Amino acid sequence: MSNQASTPSLANKIAFVQGGSRGIGAAIVKRLAADGATVAFTYVTSPQPAQHLVSQIEAAGGRALAIQADSADASALKQAISIAAETFGGLDILVNNAGVLALGPVDDFKLEDLDRTLAVNVRSVFVATQEAVRFMKEGGRVISIGSTNAERMPFEGGAAYAMSKAALVGLTKGLARDLGKRGITVNNLQPGPVDTDMNPASGDFAETLKGLMALPRYGKVEEIASFVAYLAGPEAGYITGASLSIDGGFSA
Structure with missing residues (x-):
């Protein structure tokens, strides 16, 4: 086997994941x-x-750094990205994964919950991208984790969350235009129900969600991560401005 064939696809790349x-x-x-x-x-x-x-x-032989920062705090988020870039000598990949979920009827949905939803789910994506691209060269990648609820909100109480994730669709398109001439791609990944501690496949709401999907199962975190890795890699260089669903057919 040649050395080229055995080189990892993201060798020598530096990534920053907010909410990791x-x-x-x-x-x-x-x-x-x-x-x-x-x-x-x-x-x-x-x-x-x-x-x-x-x-x-x-x-496992890799390099990693954990930095405490609330994504709702623009200054803390910018500082975290700067620390990462200065520590490792640049930045190639930004993954905007931080997110919050506040559900409730519109009649009494608290404005502070709305403000935090927008601060974490939308504003942090803009803030992190604005800071990260200062350190990116041609071939950079910006990947946001949105939600299939941008396309379909089939139950009550999710208006603010759906709005925040739908906002990423437009933001992704605009950022792709802004950064395309610099050779930086910007994409939005839209997962459906995924088996996590916050939304377990064995939870009270799981059977209802499975009934809304073409594939009646929850996704695995590794499946979402594999899609992110593809978008971050060299083979995805012609994909930008896209909102890509990985939702088991939830939005089909």
């Missing part, structure tokens, strides 16, 4: 590291899982 300590985010961090990338990621309140993830990656 658990669930889908942790799976993305692990996959990018397994594919050869050096990965920095943020966590909010639980340093132990974050440091455990770093230890796992380092034990």
Whole structure:
């Protein structure tokens, strides 16, 4: 086997994942590291899982850095990205995975819940992208984790969440135009129900969701991470401005 054939697809790449300590985010961090990338990621309140993830990656021969930062705090998020870029010597891949879910009827939905939903699910994507592209060269990748609920919200109480994820569709298109001449691609990944601690496949709501899908099962975090890795890799260089569903047919 030649050396070229055995080189990981993301060798020598530096990635930053906002919201990377658990669930889908942790799976993305692990996959990018397994594919050869050096990965920095943020966590909010639980340093132990974050440091455990770093230890796992380092034990496998990779490099990782956990940085505490709330994605709703624009200054903290910008600083985290700057620290990562300065520590590792640049930035090639940004994954915007941080997200919050607040559900409730429109009649009494709290404005503070609306403001935090927009701050984390939308504004942080813009803030992180604005900061990250300062360090990116041609071939850079910006990947946001949206939701299939941007396309379909089949139950009550999800208006604010659906709005926030639909906003990423337009933001992705606009950013793709802004950054295309610099050779940076921007894409939005839209998962359906995925088996995580926050939304387990064995949860009370799971059977209802499965009934709405073409494939009657929850997705695995590794399946989402594999799609992110593809979009981050060299074969996806002609994909930009796209919102791509990985939802088991939830929106079909």
